[in-house]
Amino acid sequence: MASGEFDLIARLVERLPPPGPRVRVGSGDDAAVTESAQAATATTVDAIVEGVHFTLPEFPLPAVGRKALAGALSDLAAMGAEPGEAYIALGAPEGLTEEDLLAVGDGLAEVAEREGVSVAGGDVTRAPVLSLAVTCVGHERPGIALVTRGGAQPGDAVAVTGELGGAAAALSLLADASGAPKKLGDETRRRLLARQLDPRPRLAAGLALAAGGANAMIDISDGLGADAGHLARASGVALVVELGHLPLAEGAAEVAGSEERARELAVAGGEDFELLVCLPPEGLENATKAVADAGYPLTRIGEATEGEPGTVSDTDGRRLESEGFDHMRGSRAGSG
Amino acid sequence: MASGEFDLIARLVERLPPPGPRVRVGSGDDAAVTESAQAATATTVDAIVEGVHFTLPEFPLPAVGRKALAGALSDLAAMGAEPGEAYIALGAPEGLTEEDLLAVGDGLAEVAEREGVSVAGGDVTRAPVLSLAVTCVGHERPGIALVTRGGAQPGDAVAVTGELGGAAAALSLLADASGAPKKLGDETRRRLLARQLDPRPRLAAGLALAAGGANAMIDISDGLGADAGHLARASGVALVVELGHLPLAEGAAEVAGSEERARELAVAGGEDFELLVCLPPEGLENATKAVADAGYPLTRIGEATEGEPGTVSDTDGRRLESEGFDHMRGSRAGSG
Numbered sequence: 068m069a070s071g072e073f074d075l076i077a078r079l080v081e082r083l084p085p086p087g088p089r090v091r092v093g094s095g096d097d098a099a100v101t102e103s104a105q106a107a108t109a110t111t112v113d114a115i116v117e118g119v120h121f122t123l124p125e126f127p128l129p130a131v132g133r134k135a136l137a138g139a140l141s142d143l144a145a146m147g148a149e150p151g152e153a154y155i156a157l158g159a160p161e162g163l164t165e166e167d168l169l170a171v172g173d174g175l176a177e178v179a180e181r182e183g184v185s186v187a188g189g190d191v192t193r194a195p196v197l198s199l200a201v202t203c204v205g206h207e208r209p210g211i212a213l214v215t216r217g218g219a220q221p222g223d224a225v226a227v228t229g230e231l232g233g234a235a236a237a238l239s240l241l242a243d244a245s246g247a248p249k250k251l252g253d254e255t256r257r258r259l260l261a262r263q264l265d266p267r268p269r270l271a272a273g274l275a276l277a278a279g280g281a282n283a284m285i286d287i288s289d290g291l292g293a294d295a296g297h298l299a300r301a302s303g304v305a306l307v308v309e310l311g312h313l314p315l316a317e318g319a320a321e322v323a324g325s326e327e328r329a330r331e332l333a334v335a336g337g338e339d340f341e342l343l344v345c346l347p348p349e350g351l352e353n354a355t356k357a358v359a360d361a362g363y364p365l366t367r368i369g370e371a372t373e374g375e376p377g378t379v380s381d382t383d384g385r386r387l388e389s390e391g392f393d394h395m396r397g398s399r400a401g402s403g
Numbered sequence: 404m405a406s407g408e409f410d411l412i413a414r415l416v417e418r419l420p421p422p423g424p425r426v427r428v429g430s431g432d433d434a435a436v437t438e439s440a441q442a443a444t445a446t447t448v449d450a451i452v453e454g455v456h457f458t459l460p461e462f463p464l465p466a467v468g469r470k471a472l473a474g475a476l477s478d479l480a481a482m483g484a485e486p487g488e489a490y491i492a493l494g495a496p497e498g499l500t501e502e503d504l505l506a507v508g509d510g511l512a513e514v515a516e517r518e519g520v521s522v523a524g525g526d527v528t529r530a531p532v533l534s535l536a537v538t539c540v541g542h543e544r545p546g547i548a549l550v551t552r553g554g555a556q557p558g559d560a561v562a563v564t565g566e567l568g569g570a571a572a573a574l575s576l577l578a579d580a581s582g583a584p585k586k587l588g589d590e591t592r593r594r595l596l597a598r599q600l601d602p603r604p605r606l607a608a609g610l611a612l613a614a615g616g617a618n619a620m621i622d623i624s625d626g627l628g629a630d631a632g633h634l635a636r637a638s639g640v641a642l643v644v645e646l647g648h649l650p651l652a653e654g655a656a657e658v659a660g661s662e663e664r665a666r667e668l669a670v671a672g673g674e675d676f677e678l679l680v681c682l683p684p685e686g687l688e689n690a691t692k693a694v695a696d697a698g699y700p701l702t703r704i705g706e707a708t709e710g711e712p713g714t715v716s717d718t719d720g721r722r723l724e725s726e727g728f729d730h731m732r733g734s735r736a737g738s739g
Contacts, residue, residue, distance in 0.1 A: 091443065096551045096637070097481040097621060098445035098541065107427065109434035112526045112538060114492040119529045145433040156450040156492065156536035190448045190536070193455045200492035200526070200536035202448060205434065215432045285433060301431070 075165055076191055079172040086185040089151060089206075099187035101152055107207040108151070111142035117160075117196035121263075125241045128167055130264040132174025135199035138288065140182055140268035141340040145286040147214045147277020148205025150270055152187040153179065155201055158194025171197070182270060211278045219283035219302035219345035223371040226351065228272045228342045229363040231291060232329045233262035233316030235336025240322060255318040262316065266340045271361035273342055279357050280350040290337040295379040296388025298343060305374030306345075310334070310381045314366040334387055345371050411501055412527055415508040422521040425487060425542075435523035437488055443543040444487070447478035453496075453532035457599075461577045464503055466600040468510025471535035474624065476518055476604035477676040481622040483550045483613020484541025486606055488523040489515065491537055494530025507533070518606060547614045555619035555638035555681035559707040562687065564608045564678045565699040567627060568665045569598035569652030571672025576658060591654035598652065602676045607697035609678055615693050616686040626673040631715040632724025634679060641710030642681075646670070646717045650702040670723055681707050 076094070086093040092100035115135045117123060126134070136153060143150050155175060159168055168191075179186050184203070207213050237259045251259075269286070276284060285298045291313070299306045310330050316339075319329040333339070344365075346354055351367060358365035374380070379388035412430070422429040428436035451471045453459060462470070472489060479486050491511060495504055504527075515522050520539070543549050573595045587595075605622070612620060621634045627649070635642045646666050652675075655665040669675070680701075682690060687703060694701040710716070715724035 092549075092551055096553070097478040098447035098484065098539075100443055100445050100482070100543075100549050100551075102443045107436055107438050109436050110488070110490060110524060110538075110540070111434035112490040112492050112524055112536075114494065114526050114528050114536065116494060116528050116530045118531070142433040146436070148434065152446070154446060154448040154538055156448045156538075158450065158452060158534065188446060188448055190450050192450050192452050194452045194534065195454070195531045198494065198530065198534070200448075200450065202446075202490055202492075202538040203434075204446070207436075213428075213436050215428055215436075217432070 075168060076189070078169060082169065082172050082176045083186045084176065084180040086187055087183065090185045090187050093185070093187050094189065099152065101187065103206055107213060109143055109146040109148040109205040109213055110202065111139055112200060112202045113139040113142060114198060114200035116198040123197065126264065128170035129174030129177065131197065131199070132171040133178050133265050135201050136175050136178040137266045137268050137340065139201040139203040140184065140270060141286040141288065143203055143205035144268045144270045144273035145284045145342055146205060147211060147273045147281065147284065149208045149274065150182050150184045150203065151206045152185045152204045153201055154187060155189040155199060157189060157191045158198035159191060160194060160196050163197060182268065208274065211274060214277045214281045214284045216283050216285050216298045216301035219298060219304045219371045221304055221371055221373040222348070223282055223345040224348040224351045224367050225306055225308065225369040225371060226344050226365050226367045227287070227314065228269050228358055228365055230314050230316040231287070231333035231339050231341060232319040232336055233259050234266070234338035235332035236316060236319040236322040237263040251318050251321050259316060259318050259322065262339065266338070268340055269342045272358045272363065275357035275361060276342065276344050276346070276354055279346070279354040281344045281346045283345040285343050287339045287341045287343055288337055290335045291343065292334040292379060292387035294343055296377065298345065299379055299388065300377035303376040304371040305376060306369060306371055306379045308369040308379060308381055308387060312366065312368045314364060411504060412525070414505060418505065418508050418512045419522045420512065420516040422523055423519065426521045426523050429521070429523050430525065435488065437523065439542055443549060445479055445482040445484040445541040445549055446538065447475055448536060448538045449475040449478060450534060450536035452534040459533065462600065464506035465510030465513065467533065467535070468507040469514050469601050471537050472511050472514040473602045473604050473676065475537040475539040476520065476606060477622040477624065479539055479541035480604045480606045480609035481620045481678055482541060483547060483609045483617065483620065485544045485610065486518050486520045486539065487542045488521045488540045489537055490523060491525040491535060493525060493527045494534035495527060496530060496532050499533060518604065544610065547610060550613045550617045550620045552619050552621050552634045552637035555634060555640045555707045557640055557707050557709040558684070559618055559681040560684040560687045560703050561642055561644065561705040561707060562680050562701050562703045563623070563650065564605050564694055564701055566650050566652035567623070567669035567675050567677060568655035568672055569595050570602070570674035571668035572652060572655040572658040573599040587654050587657050595652060595654050595658065598675065604676060605678045608694045608699065611693035611697060612678065612680050612682070612690055615682070615690040617680045617682045619681040621679050623675045623677045623679055624673055626671045627679065628670040628715060628723035630679055632713065634681065635715055635724065636713035639712040640707040641712060642705060642707055642715045644705040644715060644717055644723060648702065648704045650700060
């Protein structure tokens with residue numbers, strides 16, 4: 068299958084958008100060569116595996132490609148980085164045809180095109196199940212320092228972009244299409260499903276928040292509770308979250324059965340790929356306007372305090388940071 | 404298992420060498436942040452999968468880690484890049500314990516330490532079998548331009564570092580320990596096995612050859628025939644190889660049964676992770692000295708000609724470039 072694989076790679080590369088100006092040597096050599104005027108880069112790796120992060124045929128193959136690249140780009144969004152290059156390690160099971168793999172590639176190409184990413188290299192190997200490990204490199208934009216998880220200060224406002232709980236609700240819809248509540252409108256249903264099948268990394272918001280004075284950011288891939296916990300620990304602050312202020316995805320309550328259960332999906336469900344940000348309260352108004360320009364809301368959901376470092380609590384003191392999410396999705400424990 | 408995974412990552416990171424000066428933010432944030440004085444970087448991704456590139460328990464777990472990182476670094480060697488950062492996506496099957504995964508990490512750490520690589524990030528997910536996708540970033544050393552596959556000129560000498568055929572011979576030894584020829588000495592046997600269990604990326608030779616006027620380089624991961632074919636196609640030249648000049652690994656002929664069959668292993672066997680280089684013949688003497696300083700030979704095995712572009716032939720005109728290697732190892736079809 069060696070020569071077939073080289074053909075496959077050539078066909079995959081054909082479908083990708085042309086590499087951007089930073090790429091001096093793209094796919095097809097031992098390594099890609101990139102050049103950057105900026106000194107600092109942000110690099111992340113994120114893998115998704117069939118049966119762990121998605122199932123077939125519930126996920127159409129292009130959606131697998133979209134999700135793999137969007138998930139990695141979400142990490143760059145959380146750094147306030149400008150997306151640059153992506154490198155894809157594709158594990159291909161024998162049960163998939165070359166056309167199937169090209170359909171995965173179409174999903175990668177769609178996101179790469181939309182987000183301005185150069186897919187500059189990759190590797191294709193046989194594997195027992197479909198899997199994609201995506202490494203993304205982002206670049207510090209001049210004058211906009213990259214933002215880590217570790218800079219939150221007591222007194223900071225805590226805010227999230229977009230809506231929460233939609234990705235977990237969409238998983239329910241995908242797992243049991245016939246069990247979906249009848250009152251869910253077609254458009255609401257479509258938008259919920261898109262949280263799994265076409266997640267949108269909040270790159271524009273990440274840049275706007277980094278430029279607007281964010282002290283700390285993280286993307287919400289493991290659920291608000293767990294990810295807020297990561298940020299709280301890295302920053303050495305406590306976070307207090309007003310659960311009533313969580314911006315719940317439209318339709319999540321219908322799917323979950325109640326608003327309270329939709330809030331549980333938001334806290335523990337993961338994969339919403341929204342950004343959680345801590346910033347000085349006086350910067351919130353401008354940040355909200357800047358994020359709105361990117362097309363989605365920024366909602367204040369709490370504040371950072373001098374409480375027990377590393378903890379996340381609701382206003383009744385219930386702890387949220389260890390809310391696990393221990394089902395087929397697996398954990399996005401990755402970093403860096 | 405979410406919290407267990409975060410613990411595992413912390414324990415893995417503990418074992419790694421401390422990140423180098425380029426790493427501003429290492430493992431533990433959404434992305435690693437690196438800074439480089441040089442403008443150009445070389446990036447490659449290389450995945451190895453249990454049952455495809457290695458089998459358990461024939462491969463001790465640290466050897467899996469060593470092989471994964473060494474294979475990716477070999478691509479950087481072929482660019483003449485200075486190794487910089489590595490990012491690891493680890494797929495962990497349920498059958499392996501945390502201690503098992505740490506043993507894989509020990510192998511990664513050993514190579515990272517020896518080669519001066521900062522493991523700056525990673526991702527751990529459940530997967531059906533043990534798999535590692537390794538992204539490595541290398542840096543152009545000031546004054547030593549990165550070398551692609553595409554610059555060979557008719558008249559160039561073709562040379563290889565080290566020895567060939569040893570990795571394929573070692574696979575035979577691993578697959579059938581009892582069937583090994585009795586006359587193989589312990590030390591020879593140990594050195595052959597190391598070609599699989601502790602492969603050494605030729606980073607010092609790659610830098611020396613890049614500095615010494617190499618026109619084109621590639622690492623030999625798919626076998627001399629296939630990889631010479633990649634280089635010949637990228638450069639638009641023909642390569643003629645004198646099979647009698649191939650530097651065969653000591654013991655390969657005993658394992659293969661004859662010298663001729665050992666040459667077949669060298670041409671079609673792959674995973675030797677030596678460098679194939681094209682350079683002007685007048686540079687060969689100095690290049691040979693420079694590579695010898697790194698501790699291994701450089702052997703002239705042929706020349707680049709104006710024959711049919713993309714072809715590789717022996718001196719009898721037999722074509723070598725499509726020699727496949729279609730067994731459990733799978734194809735290292737990756738690039739960039």
